[in-house]
Amino acid sequence: MRITVIGAGHGGKAMAAHLAIMEFPTVLYNRTADHVAAIKELGGVYLESFEAGPRGFGKLIKVTSIMAEALEKAEMVMVVVPSSAHADIAKACAPYLTDGQIVVLHPGRTCGAIEFNKVLRDNGCTADVIIAEAETFIYASRSDGPAQSRIFRIKEAVPLAALPSKRNQLVLDYIHEVFPQFIDGGNVLQTGMNNMGAIFHPALTILNAGWIETTHGDFQFYIDGVTPSVARVLEALDRERVTVAASIGIRARTGMEWLKLSYDAVGEDLNEAIHNQPGYYGINAPPTLNHRYLFEDVPMSLVPIASLGQRYGVSVTGIDGIIKLASIIHRTDYWRRGRTIEKLGINNLSTDELIHYVKEGVLGTE
Amino acid sequence: MRITVIGAGHGGKAMAAHLAIMEFPTVLYNRTADHVAAIKELGGVYLESFEAGPRGFGKLIKVTSIMAEALEKAEMVMVVVPSSAHADIAKACAPYLTDGQIVVLHPGRTCGAIEFNKVLRDNGCTADVIIAEAETFIYASRSDGPAQSRIFRIKEAVPLAALPSKRNQLVLDYIHEVFPQFIDGGNVLQTGMNNMGAIFHPALTILNAGWIETTHGDFQFYIDGVTPSVARVLEALDRERVTVAASIGIRARTGMEWLKLSYDAVGEDLNEAIHNQPGYYGINAPPTLNHRYLFEDVPMSLVPIASLGQRYGVSVTGIDGIIKLASIIHRTDYWRRGRTIEKLGINNLSTDELIHYVKEGVLGTE
Numbered sequence: 001m002r003i004t005v006i007g008a009g010h011g012g013k014a015m016a017a018h019l020a021i022m023e024f025p026t027v028l029y030n031r032t033a034d035h036v037a038a039i040k041e042l043g044g045v046y047l048e049s050f051e052a053g054p055r056g057f058g059k060l061i062k063v064t065s066i067m068a069e070a071l072e073k074a075e076m077v078m079v080v081v082p083s084s085a086h087a088d089i090a091k092a093c094a095p096y097l098t099d100g101q102i103v104v105l106h107p108g109r110t111c112g113a114i115e116f117n118k119v120l121r122d123n124g125c126t127a128d129v130i131i132a133e134a135e136t137f138i139y140a141s142r143s144d145g146p147a148q149s150r151i152f153r154i155k156e157a158v159p160l161a162a163l164p165s166k167r168n169q170l171v172l173d174y175i176h177e178v179f180p181q182f183i184d185g186g187n188v189l190q191t192g193m194n195n196m197g198a199i200f201h202p203a204l205t206i207l208n209a210g211w212i213e214t215t216h217g218d219f220q221f222y223i224d225g226v227t228p229s230v231a232r233v234l235e236a237l238d239r240e241r242v243t244v245a246a247s248i249g250i251r252a253r254t255g256m257e258w259l260k261l262s263y264d265a266v267g268e269d270l271n272e273a274i275h276n277q278p279g280y281y282g283i284n285a286p287p288t289l290n291h292r293y294l295f296e297d298v299p300m301s302l303v304p305i306a307s308l309g310q311r312y313g314v315s316v317t318g319i320d321g322i323i324k325l326a327s328i329i330h331r332t333d334y335w336r337r338g339r340t341i342e343k344l345g346i347n348n349l350s351t352d353e354l355i356h357y358v359k360e361g362v363l364g365t366e
Numbered sequence: 367m368r369i370t371v372i373g374a375g376h377g378g379k380a381m382a383a384h385l386a387i388m389e390f391p392t393v394l395y396n397r398t399a400d401h402v403a404a405i406k407e408l409g410g411v412y413l414e415s416f417e418a419g420p421r422g423f424g425k426l427i428k429v430t431s432i433m434a435e436a437l438e439k440a441e442m443v444m445v446v447v448p449s450s451a452h453a454d455i456a457k458a459c460a461p462y463l464t465d466g467q468i469v470v471l472h473p474g475r476t477c478g479a480i481e482f483n484k485v486l487r488d489n490g491c492t493a494d495v496i497i498a499e500a501e502t503f504i505y506a507s508r509s510d511g512p513a514q515s516r517i518f519r520i521k522e523a524v525p526l527a528a529l530p531s532k533r534n535q536l537v538l539d540y541i542h543e544v545f546p547q548f549i550d551g552g553n554v555l556q557t558g559m560n561n562m563g564a565i566f567h568p569a570l571t572i573l574n575a576g577w578i579e580t581t582h583g584d585f586q587f588y589i590d591g592v593t594p595s596v597a598r599v600l601e602a603l604d605r606e607r608v609t610v611a612a613s614i615g616i617r618a619r620t621g622m623e624w625l626k627l628s629y630d631a632v633g634e635d636l637n638e639a640i641h642n643q644p645g646y647y648g649i650n651a652p653p654t655l656n657h658r659y660l661f662e663d664v665p666m667s668l669v670p671i672a673s674l675g676q677r678y679g680v681s682v683t684g685i686d687g688i689i690k691l692a693s694i695i696h697r698t699d700y701w702r703r704g705r706t707i708e709k710l711g712i713n714n715l716s717t718d719e720l721i722h723y724v725k726e727g728v729l730g731t732e
Binding site for chain 1: 573577591592593595684691694
């Protein structure tokens with residue numbers, strides 16, 4: 001199975017190298033040729049890894065900055081870019097995608113597949129392409145050099161959903177040839193509403209803004225940055241998220257449930273549960289507020305949740321407060337820049353029509 | 367001139383002692399008798415002070431927890447309590463106030479005099495009493511023991527306004543016998559809208575919430591807690607405050623203007639100007655989030671500003687974000703607990719009627 005990886009950041013390099021080492025014919029695309037010049041010259045990426053993890057030289061069949069070349073003959077297209085670039089990637093892909101190709105967003109954040117599909121259609125793509133999204137990124141990885149990457153951990157169970165979700169099994173059948181770790185994520189509203197970074201990242205950053213900027217992040221982000229009051233804010237945002245999900249008939253996991261499920265971390269409240277997750281010890285805060293925890297997670301995660309909440313009558317004032325403060329800090333309007341239901345083309349749908357859309361791929365108005 | 371001081375906290379003790387040392391017949395009232403038992407036994411308060419400042423033993427003519435006794439024969443009543451207690455004090459005073467008495471709130475925060483007047487009238491007080499409010503508290507002071515107080519500094523110019531403002535001069539004539547430092551503050555909307563704590567205290571606390579709670583406030587609040595991003599939020603809230611003031615025809619000082627005026631501190635932006643105020647060095651953050659910077663300044667300062675803004679069509683989304691996060695942190699609803707225009711009885715006034723009210727003391731609807 002020929003696979004194209006879009007994006008040569010920390011994650012994209014790790015995935016391309018891993019796929020190549022597993023002997024899948026792999027193409028790596030990056031918009032900026034300079035960023036992949038070293039890989040192109042070497043012909044691949046060196047991968048290091050955790051004990052018993054994949055390692056070695058991943059020899060790629062092509063390294064390119066030309067989208068037409070990147071997508072040619074690809075059966076699966078793995079999009080490994082910040083979610084704020086999904087729309088641009090979709091626009092660039094639109095002319096070249098062909099029937100039967102599968103595009104997987106790693107991850108979609110919230111409503112990534114819906115946005116990707118909308119942009120494809122708006123740009124004249126009529127190919128029968130399946131867009132899918134992962135709930136989180138499968139690796140914890142880091143790039144150590146221009147043609148190097150290192151995987152610290154491969155997650156054991158990552159929910160994945162296709163748009164429409166009636167094609168989940170088809171996508172899982174394909175991707176299981178490569179990654180048996182993916183499990184059925186229900187539909188793209190479920191994967192999107194279970195986006196835990198939406199809750200943890202922006203609020204934790206905002207409520208520690210002075211500390212981050214004065215010390216350049218020299219404190220333990222989750223351990224020192226989460227206190228009883230900060231956790232109370234996270235809990236309030238989490239309730240809003242879960243309530244928005246409920247308003248469209250989706251049972252989202254709470255933050256507490258997610259900590260239990262992912263890390264077996266429990267506690268009386270979110271503050272305790274976070275401090276009972278050994279993996280959080282030693283993780284420092286971001287060195288600056290100019291960080292994806294705000295510029296990606298606010299528009300691509302919080303805004304779509306809040307936008308759906310407003311549409312279906314759920315109070316999202318806590319989330320809105322964080323969106324507003326992040327907008328002030330970055331001198332922008334994240335409501336305007338973010339994935340609102342208007343931008344996603346789903347603003348006129350009833351909840352039934354919305355669910356119908358993610359299951360069947362057909363807009364209620366069609 | 368006989369003067370009654372209401373409230374025996376840090377500030378009330380300092381003021382009562384200072385007045386007594388200046389040989390004004392002074393009565394001290396505190397709702398809780400236990401808090402003034404030591405003062406009652408001694409018959410006064412020992413005052414220490416800055417160099418050349420007032421000091422000595424301030425012998426009081428009465429120390430009481432009975433409001434009727436406290437107000438009897440008082441010409442001026444100095445209310446030196448947290449603004450969140452203004453309504454309770456007004457209710458307790460209502461039956462005993464008599465024609466010609468002057469009540470001064472030290473300080474009013476925002477709309478303190480309006481609230482005090484409303485509660486008096488709602489509780490059947492028909493006496494011709496003048497309510498006035500100071501823009502800030504005249505002393506920097508601290509109480510060192512049950513019958514001790516210490517003044518660090520007496521401010522040189524404190525704006526004061528009466529409700530109605532046509533009586534400003536009358537109040538100033540009285541208070542100048544005691545404190546020549548008070549200057550004409552325009553009207554109570556001006557003193558209230560120039561409340562700088564509204565901007566500096568809650569946002570700075572929220573944006574350093576994790577740091578405060580993890581270190582118990584062991585960092586310099588203004589120096590370490592204010593960073594370029596944090597200052598950007600303060601500037602945004604400040605613009606909202608100044609715009610709300612403008613919507614009711616009031617030219618409020620900006621935070622930058624206030625720093626220049628009060629401390630001769632200037633800079634390219636608020637971040638620089640704050641760091642150019644030597645007085646901020648060495649002031650630590652509050653030791654906990656359970657602090658008046660939130661539980662007083664949010665409902666008594668931010669809420670009335672935001673409430674006026676909503677009434678007159680000014681965007682107050684930044685202020686609203688801070689109110690919301692403070693409400694979550696303290697598990698309360700500061701919008702409900704705060705000084706909204708409905709609670710102040712001014713929700714049906716046009717801006718002209720509002721200005722008429724604070725100038726003439728007559729509600730447009732009367």
